[in-house]
Amino acid sequence: MILTVTPNPALDVTYTVPHFRPHTSHRVTGIAAQAGGKGVNVARVLTALGRPARCVLPLGGPTGEAVRTELAAAGLDHAAVPVAGDTRRTVAVVDTADATMFNEPGPALAPAEWDALLAETERHLPQAAVLVLSGSLPPGAPADGYAQLVTLGRGFDVPVVLDADGPALLAALPARPTAVKPNAAELTAATGLPDPHDAARTLLRRGAESVLASLGPDGLLAVDAHGAWRCAPPAAVTGNPTGAGDSAVAALAAGLSGNAGWSAILPDAVALSAATVLHPRAGHFDDDAYHRLRHSLTAARLGAASPSGW
Template sequence: MILTVTPNPALDVTYTVPGFRPHASHRVTEAVAQAGGKGVNVARVLTALGRPARCVLPLGGPTGDAVRADLAAAGLDHAEVPVGGDTRRTVTVADGTDATVLNEPGPALTPAEWDALLDETARHLPQAAVLVLSGSLPPGAPADGYGQLVALGRRFGLPVVLDADGPALLAALPARPTVIKPNAAELTAATGLPDPRGAARVLLRRGAESVLASLGPAGLLAVDPHGTWRCAPPAPVPGNPTGAGDATVAALAAGLSGNAGWPAILPDAVALSAATVHHPRAGHFHTPTYHHLRATLTATRLPH
């Protein structure tokens, strides 16, 4: 079982608006709401792949009720931590080519609620093969909140995947996450370096055991102390990129659970990420695209 922790879950609302333009009035052709947050998306993708996954997440208020109901309806295994605040919402406006996302900050967690999240995570770790930590930290969480969760997973002997950015990412590096998954902009923000390969090496020196960098249409770059690997789709994929990074993390976690290496993980992650862009909603993927790309992609090891 792969355990995902989403400290700041959301009810994801996706509006489909053909020809979306800012500062204009639009008619929405489709509106869909589902349980979300990056770790929930990861678990949703894994479940669709037939991989056992379980979500740990704090939920509260009427929006938390809606998230809970969708998790149950989707058959997603989950364990919740009750909190006093109302779970946040996100709004994605997708026009068929790209997407615009509005993220609410989320409810503030009390120290007792944060400790309850740690305790609930620890309760499920003995059954887990991989621990995935994804998304923003909610207001009220400790600055080193992800560092605490990474240390908890490592204490149980698990590989830990961390998909976070900014101060939350940097504060977690001393706990030595197995893999971190920043995108190109997050790499530059964390290190000040525009070169993804050089930035990844800086984060290795700061504590990450390996870096899987998402470069958008240019694919994925994996860097660890033993080398560098690259894999990219044959052409840019139009659609809704929201959730593409979560699909990458799902493929990564699945690969780690089977002790796969980068040559196997990267093509699977690129194919699944691209197939997610082809689907209008995060946490879902276009199955024919996934199988087609997975059969054709290969990873390349780059020279030092």
Template sequence: MILTVTPNAALDVTYGVDSLRPRTSHRVGAVHRRAGGKGVNVARVLAGRGRAVTVTGLVGGPTGALIREDLRGVPGLRDALVPVAGESRQTVTVVSGDDGDATVFNEQGPHVSSAEWRAFTDCFAELVREASVVALCGSLPPGLPTDVYAQLIGLASEMGVPTVLDTSGAPLLDALGARPDVVKPNVAELAAATGCEDAGAGAERLRALGARSVVVSSGPEGLLAVTPDGRRRAVPPERLAGNPTGAGDACVAGLAAGLADGADWGDVLREAVALSAAAVACPVAGDVDAAVHERFRTTVTVEDLHAPQPH
């Protein structure tokens, strides 16, 4: 079982409008509501590929109830979310019919107390025993210290369970000392965290701080992986137009599945790029286009940038 953690689970609401015009009133056409947050989207991709997956994290209030209700409809996905007193956040994405562009409003999420966090870590410690991999995903709700991912990585390491971390800013930097197996920033997050404009240099900086491997995503240009056995670049065969929102989550799903299978880095990266592209081809984060996935998984190129260091 792959375990995904979403400390700040969300209800993702999408509004279709004719055209977004600031300072006016809009009649909303189609409304879609769906459980979200990065770890939830990762779990959806994995469940859709037939993987046994468990979702944990924190949810609360009526919005939390809607999140859980939506997850009940996902075959193969087990809900092990932990309740908190606060109200889960909602995100609102307004999609303009005239140009297809999206404008996003992200609530910050419930205030989580230290007692609630302790209750969560107790649940997590039980869940991680059954996990082959743990994916730790997204922002933290208010009230939590920025080192909570380090605690979870430590608990997973004690059980010998590898970890994939996808977050940014202080929660990323403060997790590195616990030695996550794979960290997946995008180029902007990497530059913000390290001050390095060069992705290779930034990745080395994260490794120096504790990350074992770093996989940097750069949209349609693919992935750069900096690992203990060398650097590789994985590049998709073509550029796809579409919705980039869920591409990072699909990439994490690919990395987690590869880690669970003990696959070699070439295969792991190929699958991660193929899933990312398949997510871009779908309008909603957490979905992947099966045809694009099949086409890309054999056509992604993986290049060794330099040989492994001699021992």
């Protein structure tokens, strides 16, 4: 089972419009609402792939109840930590070319509520093959919140994948996450370096054991102590990029659970990410496109590698 922790979940609302333009009115042609947050998206993708996954997340208020109801309706295994504040919402406005996001900050967690989230995570770790930590930290969470969760996972000898940015990412690196997954902009923001390979090496020196960097239409770059690997789709994919990074994390976690190397993980992650862009909602993917791309992609090794690929 792959365990995902989403400290700042949301009810994701998606509006579909023919063409989005700021400063004007729009006629919405489609509305969807589902449980969201990056870790929930990861678990949703894994479940669709037939891989057992369980979500741990704090939920509160009427919006939290709506999230809980949708998780159950979707058949997503979850363990909710009750909190006093109302769970946040996000709104994605999607047209044929891209998506525009509006993200609420989320409710503040009291210290006891954060401790309860840690305790709930620890309760499920003995059954976990991989621990995935995803998304923003909510108001009230400690600055080293992800470091605490990484340490918890590593204490159970469970590989830990961290998908966070900014201070939350930097504070977690000394705890030595197995893999971190920033995008190109997050890499530059964390290191001040414009080159993704140089920036990834900096994160390794600061404590990450490996880095999987999202480079948008240029695919993915993986860097660890043994070398670097690249994989990209054959052509740019247009649609809703929301959730593409979460699908890459799902592929990474699935690969880690099976001790796969980058040569297997990268094509799977690129194919799954691209197939997610083709679907209007995060946490879902175009199954035909995924399988077609998966069989056409290979990873290019850019540096010396260990026999295992790691």
